[in-house]
Amino acid sequence: MSDRSMRALRKHALAAATVTALSCVAVSAYAADRINLSALANASQQDEFIVKYRDGSAARSNEATLQSSLSAASTGFSGKGRALGLKHVRRTSIGADLVRAARKLDRAEAESLMRQIAADPNVEFVEPNARMTAFFTPDDTRFAEQWGYTASGINATQAWDVSTGTGVVVAVIDTGITSHSDLNANIIGGYDFISDATAARDGNGRDSNPADQGDWFVGSDCGVTYNSNSSWHGTHVAGTIAAVTNNAKGVSGTAYNAKVVPVRVLGRCGGTLADIADAITWASGGTVSGIPANPNPAEVINMSLGGSGLCGSTYQTAIDGAVSRGVTVVVAAGNNNGNASNARPANCTGVITVGAVDSNGARSVWSSTQKSNYGAVVDVAAPGSNILSTLNAGTTTPGAESYASYGGTSMATPHVAGVVALLQAKATTPKTPAEIETILKNTARAFPATPDQPIGVGIVNAKAALDSLSGTPNPGTQTYTNGTDYNIPDNNTTGVSSTITVSGRTGNAPSNASVSVNIIHPYKGDLKVDLIAPDGSVYNIHNRTGSSADNVTGTFTINLSSEALNGAWKLRAVDAAAVDVGRIDTWSITF
Structure with missing residues (x-):
């Protein structure tokens, strides 16, 4: 020796x-x-x-x-x-x-x-070397009043670090929409499906203008004993789904980068089943005779409305059509302190029926007779008490934009519709309505205490739902490493490659894949370093720049969205000049 x-x-x-x-x-x-x-x-x-x-x-x-x-x-x-x-x-x-x-x-x-x-x-x-994450807190001036987005509600504040709903369209079938500077940027298209010109208050029945003309009434008009001011209900619901966020103004939306298509069906004294059924078909991309095709078909439909009785064939057929087109239909359970099996469309099949909870996680109570409906048809619960959102100050016809807190399963439903938008935006391929329902139920947060009546399996948890998409605590951020040394041949145009094989994943890599490289070499100006995807596509990381005593070390963000995740990923280093030699020390890819 x-x-x-x-x-x-x-x-x-x-x-x-x-x-x-x-x-x-x-x-x-x-x-x-x-x-x-x-x-x-x-x-x-x-x-x-x-x-x-x-x-x-x-x-x-x-x-x-x-x-x-x-x-x-x-x-x-x-x-x-x-x-x-x-x-x-x-x-x-x-x-x-x-x-x-x-x-x-x-x-x-x-x-x-x-x-x-x-x-x-x-x-x-x-x-x-702990991993840090952004703690996104919007700067909207009244965000602190929106308890429904906290851990006591749907846990949206953590979910927003994963998804904000970009690219997803949500149809709000409701009273239409009013102009609001904290909402307008996320409103697209829409249609007025109220066929009765008197109920519509616009003098012409159905048209392409979904503007809310006001749903105020006097009791004698609608067969009740009380009068009511305009609710601007659709504006409030739309704000909970997609109010413009982080604009130093007003409120935040659950899926604030999603777009809302307002579909007007409720006017004076409410709306008819036939109009609502047509609205469901049109919003989901189906055909309605005499109506232009919807240029922005929804992936999610929000229906914060309802009435009593069995679902019936009209509702069910329209909903079945929407579901067949891949659209998730989210509906309110109702506010009558009764079994939602007697409320429609809450009792229709193929929908996600939403009950309401307060900030303590208890079934929402608004008055002695007004409480969240309950029962076996209720799937999940969401915040429905003291929900602040966009509104209008007009008592009958539209006035100045405003904000107000409302209560009801109508307010709980858009929280869930927004979470569905977050899921669809994050999913590699769109989830079916059945898959969405399963995700929401499987990831729901347990009620702090057993509700006095059943209102679903738990409270929707946006972050947990998003996490479940990849089956890992940090969806889409698994790191693969090759720590074996590979000597880089000198003055050789072929170079050397280090391989990482990925398996068991689905879909494509993200647009912000992270590649960390540590190549030891006395003169990185001699080196060309490429990432080679499983299909042979080449992504250059370093191309013969730099000087002596300067290794190729760092983390590089690469758009790999066109590449399948599974397969053999290679890091290739080529030293085409003479004299110096080095090695690939270690590298990793995260996606």
């Missing part, structure tokens, strides 16, 4: 002995106070750590010594599974080093490894 080999062997043996000795005191004060174990509390798996070596230590000034220290920690590591393969990734701006394991570690393994690393007295601290 050579002298060099003997020295290496003695060095390895000494390192191993040192680690063994230190592992006996791994929980001693001098190590424990340098480990940030609390950072592991919310992490299910971890493969990257930040290690800071003390100034003046050999590991701080020499990469070979640093790697040797990491190898020593790996040797003494008491984890399970295949080799740890702890490698240095890069030095951070604070002088600490980012290191990465070749595989994911669970919490116990991560803690064990951190203790091994901290056992080296030259280590100043070690902590996980």
